[in-house]
Amino acid sequence: MVKLNKIYTKTGDDGTTGLVSGPRRKKHDLRVEAYGTVDETNATVGMARVAAIGMTRIDTVLSRVQNDLFDLGADLATPGPDAEQYHEPLRITEPQVEWLERTIDKFNEELEPLRSFVLPAGTPLSAALHLARTVSRRAERRVAELIEAEPETSAIAMRYLNRLSDLLFVLGRIANGLGKNDVLWEPGRFTGKN
Template sequence: MAIGNTDELASLLGVCRELAAKDNIPELVELLTRLQCCLQDVNAHLATPPQSSEKRKDQTKMDSAMVDWIHAEIDRWGDQVPPVKMFILAGGGVTAAHLQLARSVCRRAERSVVPLVRAEEADPQAMKFLNRLSDLLFVLGRYATMKTGHEEVTYLNPNTFLDQKFDRKKL
């Protein structure tokens, strides 16, 4: 299940990359390509059974530098968007919406790796990478919203509109 989830995530990042190219956000295209490469390494690690040869396990060993790199990317891209003041709903253009969808898929992938880590069948670095990647995808969705000139849609407490007829202007 974990390999399928991380593979789905890598494929979805490919869709995001194509959408970013269409929206003329080349810096995002480059980063998404690198993230897909990282996910290939995560998949190779997850696909390596614990009883594999030491040589094979060394070839697919998780590198903590990937987690450090993701942390730095979160800071780098996060510095380019305004601080979060309210809950942000998925949307903000097609590219941003797909990046938020990728974030959700990434969360699922992370959850599917947890049992493997607990059973000592996967390196905790794989789980940490996916955890940090989901945070980065949130930031990248916000960045794509900004770069495409869309506005972020923020959460409204349902008590403020449940007794009203639908009027988008009020939302």
């Protein structure tokens, strides 16, 4: 268990931050940007949980996602091969990705097929889930860039974020009355072409 006695250390005042292992990195370093965007994703999932009050099924899933995202952040904050570590680092795992896939499939069975693209709207919970989805997509882009720059970065991290955005999309539809209240895109609606 982590124990934090002091919240500020002043060590980041020079524009660097410490990773779990390895040398300090600039705060704008690609790796820091990647796990920072995972942290943002986690915060937006937390906001969605606030909107999910009374929807235990969704809140339970989001609670698991928040814990997994913390694992993912720890993974990204621990560069290098595992063999060089003093202790086995926390890594995102394939079973966590598989859990997302099973959860997506379970919820998606309840939904009617889409007739159009869905706008990020509807209920407050659905809108919050769509916001979390877009931030998770940004995290995915940051991780893709990191993998290109530092190929030893976990490819499972990329798969996890890709599936997570799909899950958040499906949950957004669940939150819109099982998709019945989805707000659908109407191409050209306000251009005078219809």
